Amino acid sequence: MNNETPTPAPTPTHASNLTWHPDTNMTQFKQTNYPIIERAQGFYMHTTDGRKLLDGISSWWCVSLGHSRSEIVERMINSLKTKQHVILGGMAHPSVIELSQKLANITPGSLNHSFYASDGASAVEAALRMAIQYWTNIGVQGKNRFIALQDAYHGDTMGAIGVGFLESFHEPLAEVVNRAHVAESPNCLQCPHGQQPKTCNVECFHSMKQIVTKYHSEVAAIIIEPMVQGAGGVKISPAKYMTKLRKVCDDYNILLIADEIAVGFYRTGELFACNHSNVVPDILVLGKALTAGHAPMSVAIANERVYNSFENKIFWHSHTFGGYPSACEAALAVLDIYKKDDIYSTVKGNGKELRRIIHHCAQRLGVAHETIGMVGMMKLSIAEKGGCMAKAVQRGERAAELAKVFTNAMVEAGVFVRPLGDVVYLWAPLTIEAREFDLIQHALNKGVEAIESFGHS
Numbered sequence: 001m002n003n004e005t006p007t008p009a010p011t012p013t014h015a016s017n018l019t020w021h022p023d024t025n026m027t028q029f030k031q032t033n034y035p036i037i038e039r040a041q042g043f044y045m046h047t048t049d050g051r052k053l054l055d056g057i058s059s060w061w062c063v064s065l066g067h068s069r070s071e072i073v074e075r076m077i078n079s080l081k082t083k084q085h086v087i088l089g090g091m092a093h094p095s096v097i098e099l100s101q102k103l104a105n106i107t108p109g110s111l112n113h114s115f116y117a118s119d120g121a122s123a124v125e126a127a128l129r130m131a132i133q134y135w136t137n138i139g140v141q142g143k144n145r146f147i148a149l150q151d152a153y154h155g156d157t158m159g160a161i162g163v164g165f166l167e168s169f170h171e172p173l174a175e176v177v178n179r180a181h182v183a184e185s186p187n188c189l190q191c192p193h194g195q196q197p198k199t200c201n202v203e204c205f206h207s208m209k210q211i212v213t214k215y216h217s218e219v220a221a222i223i224i225e226p227m228v229q230g231a232g233g234v235k236i237s238p239a240k241y242m243t244k245l246r247k248v249c250d251d252y253n254i255l256l257i258a259d260e261i262a263v264g265f266y267r268t269g270e271l272f273a274c275n276h277s278n279v280v281p282d283i284l285v286l287g288k289a290l291t292a293g294h295a296p297m298s299v300a301i302a303n304e305r306v307y308n309s310f311e312n313k314i315f316w317h318s319h320t321f322g323g324y325p326s327a328c329e330a331a332l333a334v335l336d337i338y339k340k341d342d343i344y345s346t347v348k349g350n351g352k353e354l355r356r357i358i359h360h361c362a363q364r365l366g367v368a369h370e371t372i373g374m375v376g377m378m379k380l381s382i383a384e385k386g387g388c389m390a391k392a393v394q395r396g397e398r399a400a401e402l403a404k405v406f407t408n409a410m411v412e413a414g415v416f417v418r419p420l421g422d423v424v425y426l427w428a429p430l431t432i433e434a435r436e437f438d439l440i441q442h443a444l445n446k447g448v449e450a451i452e453s454f455g456h457s
């Protein structure tokens with residue numbers, strides 16, 4: 001190595017072919033000047049070419065407290081200095097013992113038994129397997145299928161795809177995954193039952209009830225993303241859907257798995273999204289904001305009923321990095337911050353501000369929108385006649401293309417966001433402040449201007 005010639009900062013062309021980016025059209029991607037993040041601190045990411053971007057989607061929904069919080073990083077480093085990996089098969093370490101205790105304390109009901117994995121999808125796999133084995137453990141045969149919701153997403157491993165099959169993502173796997181029974185999901189923005197929030201009697205639940213009635217004897221569990229279906233289009237659902245779901249599970253002897261990988265830890269305004277309805281699932285799956293994105297860690301937490309069925313039986317399931325010590329320390333530091341900094345109250349206040357700016361922007365565009373906690377979305381394909389978006393669509397533009405135009409303008413203005421089909425959404429760190437809201441508002445205005453002028457030049 002020649003010390004006199006410093007290594008040049010990587011440019012998009014250096015990186016493009018050798019890293020195969022997820023969910024990315026690589027052919028188009030390598031032709032763009034995509035951001036390369038050199039440093040990320042607080043709410044901002046800094047690129048190698050000197051740009052500063054506010055993280056509008058918490059880096060795939062996990063960086064709930066901003067990037068590189070020193071309290072979290074320090075605990076991780078201290079942990080790494082004493083040990084790296086500890087095999088959890090047949091051993092433990094103090095950090096995992098403490099974390100399991102804390103999780104048992106903060107989760108509702110008897111959700112007391114934490115099974116650790118690394119990514120969300122691997123915890124979903126564990127939850128699905130736990131549910132199937134629960135029934136064989138107690139001597140009930142044939143309950144080995146699942147019910148999931150339309151537009152659900154639970155990760156990209158084969159079992160998770162089976163319960164979250166999204167045509168646009170998973171179509172090539174249609175023949176090979178074991179697909180769940182799929183029930184209609186709540187679609188409050190454009191209720192197919194013609195209801196408004198005030199008149200809603202959860203008519204959409206009828207489909208679930210029908211499937212349960214027909215197939216309950218073969219169903220191990222129903223899996224759901226409570227309150228918000230994320231990757232399937234940021235669809236927000238009424239809390240009473242969960243109440244009905246819990247009851248139907250109890251009535252028909254089916255386990256309930258709540259996948260809160262995306263929404264757990266205050267994202268919807270409550271510590272857990274299930275808390276909106278006081279529903280306690282049999283298995284709760286968490287990830288992402290568990291370590292606020294500081295380490296890959298996920299967990300499937302089983303209640304006493306599920307756990308006790310394994311007495312003297314082995315759950316033959318493991319992930320090498322499950323319960324990794326420094327990831328446990330990250331989670332412990334994060335749980336401390338959530339409590340110490342009263343993130344619950346922060347989200348209450350920030351949620352109001354988010355609602356205000358999303359509402360304002362959606363009105364300018366003339367599109368449907370929804371918010372819950374620190375999630376805000378606008379669906380560009382549901383446009384009011386005569387509004388700015390409807391005019392653009394009339395000119396022959398597709399809503400999904402316009403969503404890209406909108407988000408590109410936001411990125412240009414300094415806020416990193418990605419569209420989800422025809423949906424523009426915000427999932428910023430929970431703790432952003434007035435300065436960040438101003439920047440987001442500015443970027444949203446730029447998005448509106450881009451739509452207004454699109455197709456005119």
Ligand SMILES: Cc1ncc(COP(=O)(O)O)c(C=O)c1O
Pocket residue numbers: 119120121122124153154155156225230231259260261262287
């Ligand atoms: C609800 C839900 N479940 C599971 C997953 C999969 O998590 P991971 O990408 O960490 O595997 C995601 C990812 O976005 C998710 O939103």
